Amino acid sequence: MELLTQLTASYQDAFHATPVSVCSPGRVNLIGEHTDYNEGFVLPAAIDKAIYLAAGLRSDDAIHLIAHDLGETYVGSISDLSPTHTWADYVLGVVAQLRLAGHKLSGFNCVFGGTIPIGAGLSSSAALENGVGFALNELCGLGIDRLNLLKMSQRAENDFVGAKVGIMDMFASMMGRAEHVIKLDCRSLEYTYAPFRMDGVRIVLCDSQVKHSLVVSEYNTRRAECESGVRFLKVFYPEINSLRDVTMDMLDRHLRETQPLIYRRCAYVVQENQRLLDGVAALEANDLATFGQLMYGSHEGLSNWYQVSCPELDTLVDIARRQPGVLGARMMGGGFGGCTINLVREDGLDAFKTQLTKHYKAATGKDTSIHVCKIENGTHLIHPTIS
Structure with a gap:
């Protein structure tokens, strides 16, 4: 090259x-x-x-x-x-x-x-x-x-x-x-x-052009919230050491009513781990459509349950969801800015770039840069x- x-x-x-x-x-x-x-x-x-x-x-x-x-x-x-x-x-x-x-x-x-x-x-x-x-x-x-x-x-x-x-x-x-x-x-x-x-599909990154100004402080807060949930549950389940060991039943039984914010943080992590395992099963079945839907679920959890998204990232995902040929989209990374990651059919790639750039500018006043990737x-x- x-x-x-x-x-x-x-x-x-x-x-x-x-x-x-x-x-x-x-x-x-x-x-x-x-x-x-x-x-x-x-x-x-x-x-x-x-x-x-x-x-x-x-x-x-x-x-x-x-x-x-x-x-x-x-x-x-x-x-x-x-x-x-x-x-x-x-x-x-x-x-x-x-x-x-x-x-x-x-x-x-x-x-x-x-x-x-x-x-x-x-x-x-x-x-x-x-x-x-x-x-x-x-x-x-x-x-x-x-x-x-x-x-x-x-x-x-x-x-x-x-x-x-x-x-x-x-x-x-x-x-x-x-x-x-x-x-x-x-x-x-x-x-x-x-x-x-990746036959006929590309990974497309769309940059929100928003810098991660909150990511360090909020990262530390989210980590502390997760650890707080584990400490609380450990009283009832001494064998657990992290949210990896926790089930939704545990959260529903002990945190849902008493600590709703901690419940939402922990529930996102437990559900995201399951989404990933389900996603691997979908990939092994060559089912990118199901995998894409799990990506949308991940973004919904990150935005509404873990609350590490921002209006610009949500806008990018909403625009992508409306475009033909898009299988899935979500924010990627720590949050509060950065990129979304999208699965886009190759034959719809040019239209996706055009529409996303236009609608994002109209909605936010910001430009976006788009990067097409292969694994x-x-x-x-x-x-x-x-x-």
């Missing part, structure tokens, strides 16, 4: 060597939102929007980074890894984790750029972290398996960057498989692949030659 050609040329011009090239994709989550910190299930997939890296080893301990899209550089050392509070920390944090694990590294050069729309909630940071770890694992012959690489990416973002993210983003980016989604158990990290046959493989080598 053109970007990879540019990155390779930039690397060769700067470092006079041939790099190894890595593709590390962004991710979407088809269903299962706010279930991860409740030890539930998520259903992500890697997509064809990615971070691309051209990397190679040095004979000294220097680190030379070029952020192609930003036109910025970083120069540092393997032996002096301190946070810079810039984009470089996503790279340096992975290096720090590799060293903490006892792996011997030399200096390296890296040029990177991407096709992941920034701010759309597609996890460009996880893609970059995975790509760096994967490239260094290959270049240095470290022999680290994919699961441990992605765990290092998560720790890099948690401990070095300072963002307390869950593991889903890294997992989907690293472990993705073309035309499959990943059913990931956030309690055990056990996972299976479910088929997602692809996770982090992988493109050019294995090491010089």
